Amino acid sequence: MLQYGRFEAAHRQQLEALDLPRCLWRPLYEKIAREVFDIGEWVVLSEAEPGNGGASGATGLARHRLCLSADRLDTSGNVFLVDHAWTTTAGQAAEELASIPGLSERMERLTGICEPRDGPAAAPGSEALCEAIETNVSVVMSQAGVDEGRARELLLGCQGDPVEAIMAAGDSAQGGDGAAGGAQASLQSQVLRQLEADGGGGSADGPTQWATRNYECVQYSIGSGGALDAIDIRLPLRPGVRSGDVKCTFAPQHIAISVAGAVVVDGDLHARIDVDESTWAIEDGTLCVSLVKREAERWPVALVGEQHIDPRAHQNHLQRVLRELWRYFQGYDYLTQHAGHTLAKRTNWYIQDEVGLAVAHSDSPNVRCFPFLYLDSTGAMTPFSVLWPIAPVLRGDMLLRDYCPRWLSDPAQRMGYLQAIFPGPPQFALDAWERLAEEWARAAGSAERADLATAPMPKSALRSLYVAGAGTEAKCAIEGAGFALASTADDADVVMDDAPHADKLCGHHNLFAVLHSASNAVTTFQRIAGVQSRLGQRFHLRTQISEFIGAALMARDSWWLLASEPDALGVQPPAVLTSSWVAAVRHVDVGYTAAVRCPPTTVIGGRLSMAERLVLLAPNNGVYLWAKGTRVYQHQVTTSDGKPLACQVLGAAAVLTEVGFTQQAASELGPGGFPRFAREADRIAVDAMRLLLGVKGDGVGFGLFAFRFAFGEDGHGGVAPVLLGVRPVLVHEQLALDPSLIPSVAAVLAGEPREEHWRLAEADEA
Structure with a gap:
């Protein structure tokens, strides 16, 4: 743990950027040093009333609100740590959602998108959901090409979100499992039918291989008679897991498996096994547990009560959950240094725990809550959220924060930004897009x-060129073309230094x-050229959020390429490809300013x-x-x-x-x-x-x-x-593209x- 002086020196820039009052710096340090998460001593969770945000206009991500249980919380009184339920990256999120034990179940409870078991999943019948269905049913009918009944079914399974419902309709049309709650038969039956149709291990007695949400099973023969006397349970592992992190405990009819201290399997087996002959090993990132049966027979399940899944349908389900999670993700970026001292920008996405999610949104907030990265003495980074009051909070008051970035003040654009977090009727975005399209059409006409x-x-x-940064190869190309390389701009006929x-x-x-x-190019072309043939749609994500959402809703098959400006050190963040307009809007938080339709x-x-x-x-x-x-x-x-x-x-x-x-x-x-x-x-x-x-x-x-x-x-x-x-x-790009490029430009001039x-x-x- 850092001493306070080193803590302040290492984190001063962060603390100042947060606008955290200086009087709270040391209390924050002390809570981090002692790992004190004491906000529960000050607040209580209360059930939110559906469709009623109160006088403050509070809107929440969770079903509960966080209310003060103490007498009073003053602006200089305290600072709190809020834990993160999940921290990931855009590239790792899908794999982690599928492989981290218990994560998908926790995220399903958060989003309300549950994987169907033996029948349709029940959806909550709240007033807000009913209103969302009534509002969006016509949009889904027109965009997905379905009748009213199917549109309502899709919206019900997707919690009223029109984009998710349209995507689910596409999945269903292509043979997927449709919206959550739309399955017409049990997934286990689908697996059995598929195995029998493929001839890949199914028979009248049942399959020899199947999958569950957490593991896969394969039955096989290790003896000479061909009887099924062994079964493997295969679990995917996160990168970096070693054999020392795994613990397997075998009993005659029970198995328990833990990875890095987390229990991933613990249950009764279908039948008895030979404990002494059963083993486990890690193979290519998969934990393979091999069980030898006491009696050679076909097992219908490995563990009593397990639910079989269709792996393809399960992956589609996890993708829908992940798309919905972009409402809950918040992001922060940071610089990393590679070999050769090159800097790269990295972005982490996190979901707060149930306490953090219970802080509601309001345009008149009384607290602030922002991510904070603690760097310890070894350089290890631990992310938290830091919450502190910015106005007096009295007993019974809800804790309210402004979910919009501090720079976003335009009411219309704030509405668009919040639509990505708290979905509501999207007509305002469709109207904004229609107005912009008309403006583009007028620009094109004139x-x-x-x-x-x-x-x-x-x-x-x-004959003489000054080229900033020209090396030996460029000098040879310039002189080979009959030009001289001047040492200063004053001595040159042509100056190339940007x-x-x-x-x-x-x-x-x-x-x-x-x-x-990227931002200037986005706005310049559309303002000047409007809608021209073969000119892709571009949106500035700081000034055209609502217009972008409307365009994305009207073009559901589109992909969006997100671009960002280089930071103060000249580091260019990587491009992002997304089909989710919600994900695109959330990338505004980490500096992405342009969305171009692909x-x-x-x-x-x-x-x-x-x-x-x-x-x-x-x-x-x-x-x-x-x-x-x-x-x-x-x-x-x-x-x-x-x-x-x-x-x-x-x-x-x-x-x-x-x-x-x-x-x-x-x-x-x-x-x-x-x-x-x-x-x-x-x-x-x-x-x-x-x-x-x-x-x-x-x-x-x-x-x-x-x-x-x-x-x-x-x-x-x-x-x-x-x-x-x-x-x-720019000149340095010209030098890298082709040695003949610069002298060829001079020849044109x-x-x-x-x-x-x-x-x-x-x-x-x-």
Whole structure:
């Protein structure tokens, strides 16, 4: 445990960012040092009245509210620690939900989405749920293509959430188990029928293998007679579990298994076993417990009372639970340092325990509650939430916090943000999206396109270049092309350092100012261009939350690519791919500012593919297209049942050449598909450049821009480009992309473009 002085030094930045009063710093330290979670001595849980938030307008995540049981809580009186029930990452959440003992059951109780057993699960008939069903039934009918009765059934199973109901309808249509509570037969019967149909271990006497929520079972023969005299119980383990963490206790007709002190199996076996012959081992991350039967016979179950499941249906169920959990997740990000001293941004998502979830939302809060990361003397990180009063709280008063970020003050956008946590009638979001779509349509109708130069730059004596950060390879390429590398910007004819220079020809076009960030690019294109053919929908997640939700509700098959700005240290957070608008909104908490719609066809063969075309804008408004091919950036995408997971962080992209990608995706693109795609992408890029210049006018500098495209449908079974975004290509990127890129740009400026490098956009393209 750190001494207080070291604690304050290590956590000062966090404490100040929280606005935690300084008088509470030492009490917080003392509670962490003694692991004191004493909020239960001050409060009591009381049942919330359905549909009644009281005068404060309180809205809760849990069925209970937290009320003060002491006489009074003053602003300088106390600070409390609130524990987290689950801390995870977007990449690990699905695996942990399936493998951590008891976690899925706890999360099911929290969300109310229970896996059906031998019949439909009962859903609570609260007034709020009934109101949500009445409000959303027409939306589900229109978007899922179902009748009113089926829409009501789906909404009932999904707690009134229209998006979850629509997704459940899609699952059902594709052979899934539908909404929670919509199963028409027991899952065990489904398993038996499937095994018999597959011929994979089923018989008239029952299956030889099956699955439960916590483990899988396989019966087999170890003797020469072929009788089923052994059975394996296989449990998935979390990464990092070692044999020393596992304890198995065998009795003649009982088994108990614990992992890292947590009991995962404890029950009576169907029949007696030979204790001395039974063993266990860890194999490829799975605990395999091998039991030898006293009597060779077929067991219908391994443990008395176990429930069999259909693994595929179970995974679909866990995905629905995980989608619902985004209402409850809160996030925080932090920096990690890798070998070579490179920094990376990481995001953790957490769900508070039942006490923290019972603090209700109000626009007039009396407490604050924020995550706090305690770093001990070894550097280990322990997350808590810290709760303290910001207004006097009297006996019987509810504890109320504002769930919205402190920077979010616009009432319409606050309503959208809160919709992701406390779902209600979504009509306000649909109306907001309709108004924005009309605004985009007006912008498209009045958009002006600038004329582009259709003749090359006039020849000039530009021979010396200043290139910030140029190394040996770049110097050789520059000098090999007949240019000199100047040591300072003052000595150069052309300056490439991403900064404006009033008296120099520099690589800093005035369009850089409006496209330097993901947020600016999002708003600029839609404001200027509105709705154009093959221009993807973009939303700024700080100013267009309600509009984004409305668009997502109207396009239920869409995937959204989330982008964030680099932080103060220049660290770029990874991109996020999600089909959940709730998850997208929650990512606002951790700095994601842009959501761009991706067509489902962009995911090709389990990979998210995006093509990038380079465009050079010359000072005379000539647009030059890079002729050395298109680069394709690919991210591996994790799928479940053939579809990407509801939310995942994308790793580093692999880069393919045009030739390599064409060969890889020949079956999906068809013969000649990618060349047609590239030609259409060039046309869209040129048109987008004309739209931008129509508003921003001529620039005295020049600029290199990267246009990124998704793979959409062309309406004839082929693929067509959908513009996702455009950004300036900075000097360090140019140096890394191709050693010939910088001297080839200089050649264009000197009026001597090389045909193998650049192609001037023609009049028909413009």
